[in-house]
Amino acid sequence: MMAAVAAAGTGARLLLLEKKNSPGRKMTIAGGGRCNFTNIAGPEAMIDNVPGNGKFLYSALHRYTGEDCREFFNSLGIVSRVEGGGRVFPADCLGADMVSALVRHLHSLGVEIKCGKEVEALILEGNCCLGVAGVDGGKYYGRVVVATGGLSYPGTGSTGKGYQLAATAGHHVTELFPSGVALVCSDDWVGSGRVQGLALSNITVSLNDGERRLASAGGDLLFTHFGVSGPAVLNISRAAAKIFHHKTDQNYTLTILIDMFPDKNIDMLLNELEKAAGIETRKTVKSIMRFFIPDRMVPLVFSIAGIDGEMKASGAGKVVWRRLADTMKQLPLTLAGTCPIREAVVTAGGIDTKEINSRTMESKLVRGLYFAGEVIDVDGYTGGFNMQIAFSTGYLAGLSAALAK
Ligand SMILES: Cc1cc2nc3c(=O)[nH]c(=O)nc-3n(C[C@H](O)[C@H](O)[C@H](O)COP(=O)(O)OP(=O)(O)OC[C@H]3O[C@@H](n4cnc5c(N)ncnc54)[C@H](O)[C@@H]3O)c2cc1C
Known part of the structure; x- marks a missing residue:
């Protein structure tokens, strides 16, 4: 859709082929329906938030920035609002309304939208793409922008x-794996459902393979019936998925360590525990811990720390408080895998960026063929980056296709 907007601005004739009954379905569910459509980060900071080939996006993110995107939607009557982490949402409507506004705009630009039209093949001649063929046998000629998305939420x-x-045009597709996906844990205390639905706010999680730290992220975490999800988890999931993708051993596990107090070092936390125990001398250690962490976490922390929560706070020595503080700073989870790619926010991997001109989004192998969005081997963290990638590459691809000699 954004490719069509950019191309239509040059006066080009446009046809948008969409296989579903309506375009932009993913936008209607993005951000829980609220559509976190971009981020206030500038192009360089955006690139830092794109672990999958961020540098490839240099031209696209500079040519069509998050600010451009906000201004564009503003011109369609969609006022935006900035939330935590610089995430940008429509202020008073949903993703579905943004799609409606986009479609109205496309109509006003004279773009023809044909829904229920699935593209089956490219029409290729030598190293040129002449158009596409639909599953219904229809043939459509002109320059082609492929913006078919990834494999998530089919x-x-x-x-x-x-x-x-x-x-079919000779492009290589790099390995495809989920990113922004919930993680599956094998710990009994997670599987038992004792913490299901519990959210921990402003924690950090780190992903470890033995002694090696693979990734870490801050934010919120949600315990599910099978493991963990939430923004912090989604942002370390890519690194986990990449490892699991290469392991044939079904029993291979990684470790997640949750730091429930990332703003305090261990000594600060220890001091606070001892201070609370000094004031509430008649209380049990368990009761003191309730001042610090959610009730449902308390028995787990005791069981992991190997400490009897019923002992009196006054009788607990430094060793006890230290062990509890350590556990809260490094609560371990055993990671057995990730949810499948169809449940991921974004598909990592895709059409090899080495074969696409980053200044135009045109194929380096076939003239007249352009790519945009998630189908390319690019993927960002959650926070509005993936949609901005789609908008920026779409804009550049549409414009380049329309202006090509
Ligand atoms: C649950 C969920 C929540 C998300 N939330 C956010 C968020 O808040 N912020 C954010 O930045 N990102 C979010 N994302 C990611 C973001 O939505 C995608 O990265 C982005 O939509 C990709 O855009 P795209 O145009 O490349 O592909 P898509 O949005 O997937 O669009 C591809 C389109 O191509 C059509 N198509 C496919 N094959 C054919 C064919 N053969 N012929 C014709 N048409 C075809 C499809 O029907 C579809 O309409 C979320 C993703 C999911 C799954």
């Missing part, structure tokens, strides 16, 4: 067809 229409189309 119900929205992104079923990976773009990878096949690109492959």
